[in-house]
Amino acid sequence: MYMTVEETANYLSMPIEQVKRYIAEKKIRAIFDGEDYYVNSAQFETHMQQVEEIKRQIDEWRNTPIPDDIDVKDED
Numbered sequence: 001m002y003m004t005v006e007e008t009a010n011y012l013s014m015p016i017e018q019v020k021r022y023i024a025e026k027k028i029r030a031i032f033d034g035e036d037y038y039v040n041s042a043q044f045e046t047h048m049q050q051v052e053e054i055k056r057q058i059d060e061w062r063n064t065p066i067p068d069d070i071d072v073k074d075e076d
Helices: 005-012 016-024 041-063
Strands: 002-004 037-040
Touching: 002 005, 005 016, 005 037, 005 041, 016 037, 037 041
Parallel strands: none
Antiparallel strands: 002 037
């Protein structure tokens, strides 16, 4: 399935100009039909899965309690 540049920008939650710049810089692969660029949505499946996994790992890390330091000496 192919998406327009506008649909791709909405899907990735970024400005249309940035998506166009990424297409020009070849960071996003797109097909030009003579009038418009179209982006294959399947290329973002893995990317979005990785982003979600990283968010999950960050949340897990933030919720992990800090362990007590075993080298702390009581000076009292």
